[in-house]
Amino acid sequence: VQLQASGGGLVQSGGSLRLSCAASGLIFSSYAMGWFRQAPGKEREFVAGISWRSGGSTAYADSVKGRFTISRDNAKNTVYLQMNSLKPEDTAVYHCAAELLPSTLHSNPVSYAYWGQGTLVTVSS
Numbered sequence: 640v641q642l643q644a645s646g647g648g649l650v651q652s653g654g655s656l657r658l659s660c661a662a663s664g665l666i667f668s669s670y671a672m673g674w675f676r677q678a679p680g681k682e683r684e685f686v687a688g689i690s691w692r693s694g695g696s697t698a699y700a701d702s703v704k705g706r707f708t709i710s711r712d713n714a715k716n717t718v719y720l721q722m723n724s725l726k727p728e729d730t731a732v733y734h735c736a737a738e739l740l741p742s743t744l745h746s747n748p749v750s751y752a753y754w755g756q757g758t759l760v761t762v763s764s
Contacts, residue, residue, distance in 0.1 A: 640664040640753045644735050647758030650725055658720040660735030660755055671738045672711060672718040675748055676731035685746035698744045725762045732757040
């Protein structure tokens with residue numbers, strides 16, 4: 640299983656980025672997908688998740704609600720994170736992760752079996 644995250648970079652406060660995570664080696668439509676982030680000196684935290692179920696229910700951390708949108712394209716085995724109105728506190732390495740057939744979306748990283756290598760997002764003030 641491989642999860643390849645991309646799309647990070649340097650952006651000014653208020654700007655936007657779209658992260659992508661391409662999955663291979665798994666039946667993508669059977670996995671809930673999550674985005675997590677880790678800033679220097681801080682623990683990894685949940686950002687957003689999307690269900691494996693048809694219709695794709697979503698969940699967001701309070702800190703990103705209304706600014707970030709998670710989506711998935713099962714035909715392309717890819718999950719996206721559209722990030723708008725970025726703030727300096729959004730600066731972190733963003734990781735995508737996959738969890739097999741969960742009954743509900745989980746925000747605890749230990750629930751996710753597979754992880755991508757991360758992509759760095761830097762928001763300047």
